Amino acid sequence: MAGSTIKTVHDIFQSMEYGPAAASSTATAQAWLDHHSRSLGLFIDGKFIHPVGRQSCSLTDSKGGNVCSVVCAVEDDVSQCASSAVSGYKAWSGLTCHQRAKVLLKLVSVLGQHGQCVSELCEACGASCSPSTLVRLLQYYSSWAQLRDTLISNWTTLGVVAVVVSDDCSLYSLMLKVIPALAMGNSVVVVPGQSTAPALLLLAQLFMGAGLPAGALNVLTGSDVSLGAKVAQSPSISYITYSGNKQVCEETFVAYPYVCFVYFLNNQNGFLIFQSGVTLCKATAGMSVPVSFSPFIGATCPFIIFESADIDSAVDGVIETAFKKKREVHWVLCVQESVLDTVVARLKLRMAGMKCVGLHSDEDRVLVDAAVLVAQQQGATLVQSCAAPPTGSQYPPTVLCGSVPSSPFVISPSPGPLLPIMTFRSNTEAVTLGNHSPHGKAASVWTEDLTLALETAKSLSVGSVWVNSHSVSDPCLSVSGHKDSGTCTDGGQEGLYQFLRPSSSPSTPLPRSFPVSLDYSKFGTTASPTVIPDDSDPASAPKPYLQFVGGKACKSVSGCSVAIQSPGGGSVLAYCPDGGRKDVRNAVEAAIKVQPGWMKKSPSARAQSLYSLAKGLEAKRKDISTSINVQTGLSMEEAEKEVELSIIRLSDWAAYCDKVQGGTVPMPQSGSALSYAEALGVLGVILPDKNPLLSMVTLLGAAVATGNAVILVPSEKYPLPALAFIQVLQASDLPAGLVNVISGSKDQLTAALAHHSVIKAIWYWGKAEGCQFLQYTCTSPLKTLRLFCQNDAGEDGGKDWCHSLVLEEMWRNAVQWKSVWIPTA
Structure with missing residues (x-):
């Protein structure tokens, strides 16, 4: 018919435009609000x-x-x-x-x-x-x-x-x-x-x-x-x-x-x-x-398109998630160089005729205009669906071509329908771009190569990866906030444990209290007590100990020592290194080099290293038992029992390595969902006073068995068992730098761990002031905290280190969860 405006299926397919949306009505909601006189109470x-x-x-x-x-x-x-x-x-x-x-x-x-x-x-x-x-x-x-x-x-x-x-x-x-x-x-x-x-x-x-x-x-x-x-x-x-x-x-x-x-x-x-x-x-x-x-709102998430992707589907997904839906996150489009021109051409075609998107306020419009101006000044070109109105809280969908990772509008994106495009050449570069953001909420990966998709998903530091799809959510998927995007797991069985506690634990590890007056800038800066030379018989002089950093027994960087008193507080038992910020820095540098390789080792290989560590402890049974006896005042029989339990605990962790690793998750829609338990990274652990050896191997085993590197700070009251354990670490086949032991002032080392940006989590047993300091300080970057208030009697939140349930609890504290969604036809 002449002059007909009816579009054929071919016309719609060529333009890929959406059909008209159904008219919305809020009559029922308005009636409910009117029933409450439009004033809702508590x-x-x-x-x-x-x-x-x-x-x-x-x-x-x-x-x-x-x-x-x-x-x-x-x-x-x-x-x-x-x-x-x-x-x-x-x-x-x-x-x-x-x-x-x-x-x-x-x-x-x-x-x-x-x-x-x-x-x-x-x-x-x-x-x-x-x-x-x-x-x-x-x-x-x-x-x-x-x-x-x-x-x-x-x-x-x-x-x-x-x-x-x-x-x-x-x-x-x-x-x-x-x-x-x-x-x-x-x-x-x-x-x-x-x-x-x-x-x-x-x-x-x-x-x-x-x-x-x-x-x-x-x-x-x-x-x-x-x-x-x-x-x-x-x-x-x-x-x-x-x-x-x-x-x-x-x-x-x-x-x-x-x-x-x-x-x-x-x-x-x-x-x-x-x-x-x-x-x-x-x-x-x-x-x-x-x-x-x-996972926080406003995170920056990568949308990665490989040359092996179905470009039409990928571009349609970009339009949907970046401009059509209400956005809780900011997307950054990462495109392989070989298909950049094709992707941009398809984007221009799909965006043609799209209307302006409403912003929350006129202030948001100011931020959007400023971001676009900076982008243009840095050489980015704009692809817009229509011309931007001169004023008002409306702005057209805009693609910023030629963006770079250091651009302000990529690092700190403004509100509004802005989509930066960055390019990459190799698969490794794509992962580097995807991990550039400080956030780790989600990523969308587009490729028809399943091997490439899974390798990329494994390498991205995010909680959710959607393959050839986006924004898929279901309560059966366990998702953790990676990096700066959260400290707990939501969804699935794993998400339930944040609302539960072990039956053997008290209702809360921190007794209720009020904040104390604390100068956070000066926490941990108190000088250690001076060590006065002793002119007694050299044969009976206290034994000097070394700490363990980067696979080597060494003194502290400062060269200073701390005198360790006998249980009665009389004679000096030993001299321990007085570690500080530089020792923590060296330990972290060693740990971050070895941790990625350790995480990639097979679970059975990690298990063999832990079995070897248990055998090494058994070989040093007598020396370690003596250190517990001398340090804590326990009888030799009790000390030997703690060593025996510690050997068993290390063997338990070795057996744990390949037993709980995630798997497939049943989804209500068509497709496959995988759930991974991944290592956190580098952990800082301030050890408790109670059961100094058993608690140490329990926490060390939890960290190492799950693929983490760890920096241990021995109990300031009873450091000798942990320092004597260094002999076992030296003889083990653990990679140098995977386990580090730094002795000294607990407050000083806690402050150093809290301020180091690489440390992903801190497990702390100490006084209420230390708990308060960590809660206040560990926000940028965000760290996962497990805090237990320890009183002068050594009680540490009621944790029973002999109970087997402590293994499951600490294992869950040492991992973060990632879900990977792969749709099928």
Whole structure:
């Protein structure tokens, strides 16, 4: 027909344009909001409450229209919430696994009835989340609730868990914390972000309708940052987990130095509102509340296209993830040089006619304009779908061709639809580009060569790798935040352990306390006691010991020593090296050289080295037993028993090497998913006083068996068993630099480990001040912390080093998880 505007299938295929989107409606959500008079209260003890005299915070949609208002909680509300959570925990944890699973399954049907309201409310608030993804979460974790006592025996609940998210965190990411915490039997207090608050309050109401006991799920909303301090001070909170951004706002921290929970970034009603992972980490330092962080919002992720990829599919994936979806991450496109021109040409074709993308605010437009200007000044060329409007919070999808890894818009990307393109020549260079970012959340790899895809996935330091796909998520996938993207694992069975503790451990390794006045810049700078020469008979002079760095027994760089007193505090038993920052630097340099090669060794090869280490300890049994006897005052019989247990423990770790390595994961959609347990990297371990040899080989074995390198700081009170163990290390076949032992002042060496950027994790047994220092300091770059407060009597959080469950606990602390998703037709 002449003049017809109807497009044929051939026309649509050539342009690859999307069909018209269905008109959206929020009538059901608006009716629910009207039912609550568009003023949502706090959700405490199973019902909405509207305390008298409270301020409220208005929530707006993307167009600036008013959605509703939420109540701003105060101190009295926090106390009521904490009390309700304790009561809810008693009722919820008192149910059987089957009863908890039935409640979660019932919620699936309840959500089916009211899924449209949830979906519309998410859309109205800009927190897009499909009800089907929530249903999948509930179905998956209800089965784990059913099987908890069967498949996760010897582990018990934490108690009251606090879940905090930033304003830019999705509802799915929030519920990925809430639902597994409930499935394991904990009660939950949620501090939501701005966009997720209304939908979460609706879900809390639905949870109650499904039979969840009152108080098992509570929601606190507000804008006053001092609210977080009151929540943190509550002795009811056993654990805090955070999902969101890692932005720093020093002004907020200075003004409110003891704030534990921080809130969404905005500036409404005159309040400074802020929420960031760094601030939370610093603000909770010294409160003795374990804190974990999930992959952060705003991470930079590589989208890698090899020459062997299906270019059309890859480009379509780029358009979808970079410009069509609401982005929680920033993508950087890495293209092999041989297909760069083809990729750019296809991008121009697909982007033609695309409309401008809405930004959050006019301030974001300023940042986008500045990033584009810098890109052009550095020689980048622009590919845009249309001309950018001169002003306003709109900007067209833009590709920045000719970017380099050092470009500011690559290192610190601005908000908005900007996609930098970088090129590579070889597979090795592609991995180097992919690992350039300080973040390690995810990567998308496109190639038809499966071997190349798996090799690249293995080499990338990220938690999720999607092969020929992107943004695939499912609760059965265990994902850890690598590098600066988190300190815990979410999803799968491994993600459940953050909400559990070994039955043999106390409810918390850190006794509740308040922050002490601590000058963080001066921590660990106190000079060691001077050693005065002794003019006694040289034959009876105390024995000098050496430390172990880079495979060699050596003195400290400073050349100084520390006198080790006898158990009674009288005579000097020995002189130990007084290690410091330079010794730690040398040890880290040696460790980082050898750790990648050790990690790539086969599990059986690592096992043989640990068996060899156990044999070496058996050969030195008498010397090590004597050092324990002399140092700790234990009888020779008890000392020999500890050595025997240590030999067995090393053999246990050798046997552990090839027993738990991940595997395939059943996915609801077509495709294959692989789950890997990977080494963290270089670990710093400040050893406890209790069982100085057994605790040392337990922690050393956990690190080495999983592919890590380790720097050990012996107990400052009982260092001799660890220093005597150096003889065993020298005779072993472990690579030089894999295990380093540095003696000296615990505080000084803790500060040196905390400030070293290569150290990935620190396991610490020491005083409360040291725990507070590490919580405050280890934020940039982010380090995984395992802190145990140790009193003067040597009690270290109640850990029983003779218990076999300690192996499973420490093994989980020594690995991070990666998931690889490979779609099939």
